[in-house]
Amino acid sequence: MAILVLAEHDNASLKLDTAKVVACAQAIGGDVDVLIAGDECAAVVDAAKLLSGVRHVLVAQSAQYANGFADNVAQLILDLADDYEHILAAATSQGKDTLPRVSALLDVAQLSEVVEVVSSDTFVRPIYAGNALATVQSHDAKKVLTVRTSAFDAVSNDGAADVVIIDKVFDSVTQFVSQSLSKSERPELGAASVVVSGGRGLGNGENFAILEKLADKLGGALGASRAAVDAGFVSNDLQVGQTGKIVAPDLYIAVGISGAIQHLAGMKDSKVIVAINKDPEAPIFQIADYGLEADLFDAVPELTDLL
C-alpha cells in the first residue's frame, strides 16, 4: 500500500522537514507520494520532484490552500485517503494542526511525534516530556502519524517523481489576517547542526548578542529556554523544549539554562551537549557531555575568540 506525505512549505520553498518525513515513510515501506497544498508554489513542486524515492508529487494549488489552514487541507487529504494506508506529516505547527483533523474524520487514532518505525503498524513515540518511550501498535486500517523530524535523516535529492495535478478545491472558513515571521540570516533552528541556546541567566535581550556572535562563528542557530522567551528576551519561535522546537543538532550549547524537564525534552537527543552555567548544581550538568562552571559573560566571549 502507498504512503501519503503532506509537504511542509511556505509556497516559496520546500522545508527540509519534508525530506525527513519521506525518510520515515521509506522506513515504513511502500510507494511514497508527496502532497503539496498551496498557492503559486512552482518552486516547491520542483524541489519535491527531486526527493529520493518519491513516486508522485500531488499538487493542489488554489488561493484556498495558500495558508495551509487545517480545515480545508484536512478535507483535501480525506478526499485522497482511499488510496493510502499511511498518512504522514512533520510534527511542525502545520502538521500538528492538520493531521488530528484528518484522523478524526477517518475515525482512526493518530500517533504523534513518531521517532522510530518498528514495523508498518508499530511505532515508537516519546511520552511524558521524553522521559519514557512508548512502543505502540495501531489496529486502525489507516495509520495517521506526525513525525519528529529530528529523529530521521533527510533523503537525498536524486529523485525524479512525476507531478499529478489535483484540481479539487475545498474552501476554508478561516480568514488570514496577518503574520509576523521572525527574519534571521542564521540556519533554521530545527535543521541547524549547531544550536546555541540562552536562558534566564542572560539577564536581558541585549545580552543575547554575545550568543549570536558565538552562533555565527559556529554557523549555528540561536535557541532559548522558556524562561528567556517569557521574559521577552527573544521571540517565542526560538523556544526549545516540550512545547517549543525539538532539536537534535551535533552540538548544543546551553548557556545560562538550568535544565528543567521541559527544556531537556527539546534537546536531550543532541549528539554533544555543552553547558555553561555558574550554578554547579544546575540539572543541565547531569546531561551535559562537557560542563563548564563559569560566568557566561566571561566564558562565552572567550570561547568565541578561541574557536
Add this chain to the structure above:
Amino acid sequence: MKVLVPVKRVVDANVKVRVNADNTDVDTANLKMAINPFCEIAVEEAVRLKEAGVVSEIVVVTVGPKAAQEQLRTAMALGADRGIHIETEEALVPLSIAKLLNAVQEKEQAQLIILGKQTIDGDNNQTGQMLAALANMPQATFASEVKVEGDCLAVTREVDGGLQSISIPLPAVVTVDLRLNVPRYAKLPNIMKAKRKPLETLAIDDLGVSLKQHQTVLKVTPPAKRKAGVMVASVAELADKLKNEAKVI
C-alpha cells in the same frame, strides 16, 4: 455565550516520572497530580472572557477516574460555573476523548470550546483538533491571543516561524499555548465556594458513544541514558575538547 473547557488530570509538571519495572507504563502511583498546565491556561482565558462580559457561563468537563473531580473543583475555584465528569478508569486515546467531548458539546451547544494545546503526559496535541473535526467547527490551535469580535473569533497563533493572526466564525474550537495568559491562583474562599457548585457525573454509556480499541501499547521503556559527561576547568579546555575530542567544530 457559553464556553466549554475540557481539562485533564495529569502528573504534576515538576515531577519526573519513571518507567515501571515490567516496562508496561510509567509509574504514576503516589505521584502528585494536578490540572494539566495548558488546561489551566484554557480555564483562565474562559474566566477572563467572562469577566470581560463576553461569556455568560463556563462549563468544565473532564474524562477520567473518580479522582479527576479534584481538577474539576480546581477549575471551579478558578471561576468555572459547573462541571461535568465523564467517569472511566480506562486510559483513552485522544480520539475517544474527543468523541465523548463532542457528545457533551451536542448537549451543551457551547459557542466556544477552549482546550490546552497538549497534555504533558501523552504529549499528543490532538484532542482539540479532533473535537473540531467531529463537531464540524473551525479551529484555532496554539493561541497566544484570543478576541471575540461579534460572530467571529480573532486569534493570534504561535506558528513555527513566528506569529499568525486569523479570524474564524463561531462556534469554534481554540487550543491554547503557554503565552496566552498567566493563570491565577485559587483563593481559599473560592475553593470553599467551588465545593457547592454543580458537578454532574456521567458514565461513557450515558453519552451513547461507542468507542473502539485503536491501539495497544506494547511496551514503555526509559530513554537511552547519556554517557556521563565531564566538567572542564577552563574555556580553553572546553574549546580543545570540542575540537579534538568531540570533533564537533
